[in-house]
Amino acid sequence: MPEPTPGPTPGPDRPRRRQARGERRVAQLLDAAARVFCATGYTAASTNSIAREAGVSPGTLYQFFPNKEAIAVELGDQLLTRWQDTYGRALMPDHLGLPLDRLMDAVIDPLIQFNRENPAFAVLMHGSDVPGQVTREHDALHSSMLARVEDILGDYLPDTPKAETARIAHMLFTVFKAGLALILAAEPDERDAYTTELKRVLLRYIQPLVEDCGPPCRADAPRSAG
Amino acid sequence: MPEPTPGPTPGPDRPRRRQARGERRVAQLLDAAARVFCATGYTAASTNSIAREAGVSPGTLYQFFPNKEAIAVELGDQLLTRWQDTYGRALMPDHLGLPLDRLMDAVIDPLIQFNRENPAFAVLMHGSDVPGQVTREHDALHSSMLARVEDILGDYLPDTPKAETARIAHMLFTVFKAGLALILAAEPDERDAYTTELKRVLLRYIQPLVEDCGPPCRADAPRSAG
Amino acid sequence: MPEPTPGPTPGPDRPRRRQARGERRVAQLLDAAARVFCATGYTAASTNSIAREAGVSPGTLYQFFPNKEAIAVELGDQLLTRWQDTYGRALMPDHLGLPLDRLMDAVIDPLIQFNRENPAFAVLMHGSDVPGQVTREHDALHSSMLARVEDILGDYLPDTPKAETARIAHMLFTVFKAGLALILAAEPDERDAYTTELKRVLLRYIQPLVEDCGPPCRADAPRSAG
Amino acid sequence: MPEPTPGPTPGPDRPRRRQARGERRVAQLLDAAARVFCATGYTAASTNSIAREAGVSPGTLYQFFPNKEAIAVELGDQLLTRWQDTYGRALMPDHLGLPLDRLMDAVIDPLIQFNRENPAFAVLMHGSDVPGQVTREHDALHSSMLARVEDILGDYLPDTPKAETARIAHMLFTVFKAGLALILAAEPDERDAYTTELKRVLLRYIQPLVEDCGPPCRADAPRSAG
DNA sequence: GATGAATGAGGATTCATTCAT
């Protein structure tokens, strides 16, 4: 009797059991989905095209995913896990003491590297083209990353109110996502320059905030109520 | 006076003189399109839904626009014109000498105001959800705005190489678009705070650049090859 | 008070009156229709495209023709008249005594010439692409021409039963139409050869028939019940 | 035995193995298409009407055919094959030595018989109603039949230049198609008479040509450059 | 007369999803 639900999040609403072959199929399908999402965007991607790209029939796809959204969600999960396994987990503990500019390199460079290798990550983080509309497809990825930013930022700004940290983190993450898209879309020989520029934007934004909280610093824009 | 237009086949770009009713319909349709684009995004918006929203039949829509793309293009043109007529034209000449923080207010506040009143503007500027893919729909709006940023920036950084100015402008505009989306999506009582934050990001990014070119200043990150 | 209905066939179901301007419009429209029919075929031709080609609005077209079919019918009438005025009427009386091969030249050459100048003639004669379906659009042209063939043939075969003459005429006309299409579609430098060939087909077909009825002749296929 | 087809994206022309049901559907759809093409002609036939006639949904049709053209092409292929299997293949080898009139019977009678049983054949051979426009839909059928005519004719006219044989074959085939349409459209009690007549046309046309190449014969129209 | 606006059913085609095998 094989283990019924070995995968992650075996919640009550996911009765689909995966065994060896199944896991391979899922990987196949998620790979295909990543490719299709990158090529055509989430909205325009069709389940049939994903199945075709994966070399399986539509029916097979639906044996593993209840609908298109679930594919995006699971792809997001997988990419997040892959990110954490590859760079993320290794990243954090050590770097918390770094000076800001070093931190920036330590955070941004792997992120960009990872996104170059997994362009679907950016697609899913970005969400659909409806601004301000949070969809379940992208939410997990998005909020998980955002939470990480908040965590790190919280460590650097221990005395700042939660709400404000959240806002700053949101802004940081938003700017990063936009810059990332710019970098990924740039001509290859421009990418490094854009990367440098993105780091500058982010660094200059948070540097004063962090200095505010430490030794005497020149507050170029005194913080008050937002 | 018989036959005002006697010549046959007067070329494909015949002025196609529209009657008053037609002008009204076009406005109606563009309004409807703006609403639908905001509600569902450009990709998911269907011509039929736009026609329905406008209260006309699909055929009527196609009497004025050859396809969905044309609607977006014309809506973009209209919004751009409206922007220039409302704020844009008034904006520029005066403010070129302003200190940066005042410039920021002078530029960002009207833009956000305008986007609040015309949320389709942001949708069209943002483009589709396929990253790095330029579509004719959004290009006019996008490049027009970008060009303005480049212009203004060029005035403030006269000694910087063109390529670098372009890059900085691109980054500025990208960050602005992202921040704008954040502001528009934010809870109403958070919007001002996010606006302040966005200005901070932008200001801190360009302040050192501008100071570099003027009086002695503390260059926190000396510029070299990008 | 201008003459109300000067045109031909002022039947009771055609109350549309035409005056000077109107006649010009009709000519314009029929010219345009001829061009469009030739370019796309009758079925695919749209009234809107005809109006566009004529440089008028759809409404104007419908002021002169109740529907698409009527355009084809009237175009057929016009072409038939033009044919008769140009070649047809002049043709007949003189040639009735000609030997067959001369008759053939006298009939076929002008017909081909006329069709080269008025390619819509062939389109309308040919009818739609539904074989064996007679449509009002093409019927007038078709049966008028066919009747002429029958007439001429009747003169050459006075002793042959009506039904047989009709059949032979039908076959002759059918072959002619097909050969005509072949000639019109042929490469320019092939047209004369195809024309010669078509005449050969027709001539060899009727020569024995005619000889049967006259002087002694070798009946290569004795006629009996059809 | 797990996963019989492990390779992903096995090329666009993957055999696309069809299940029994699918084969039946294809046959059903081609049958329906044949009926609709005969009833309304190719141009006016709609994929929806074909699907309706076949008793399936539009989506089902598109699972087997990418578009209307493909239906016509496949139907043409099928009819051609059916023709060759039924009459064509049996026909040829034996009859090459036959006297012309017997050959005519041997060729024309089965053709007419087959077309009576498969009237779509004629529709597809005939092509659209745009004269001189070759469409992929009809080309296969048309050129295949034409090639056969050329072959046979070449055997009877071995000394005639290729270009001339081609022209004669083209004319023969054209006349046959036209006569066939006439026969199919004729009243049932007229059909045999029309068939006889068609054979007469064709026979009289080629008889002199063939005799030219053999024993002394009366050349009623000496051949020279076309 | 002339125009352009308006219609709405119908065209081809796609797609997320379910089902029989």
Next chain:
DNA sequence: TATGAATGAATCCTCATTCAT
């Protein structure tokens, strides 16, 4: 499991025709 078949509503777009101006 895996497959391909099946669905039918929805997609974009066209067209013959009518109507208000």
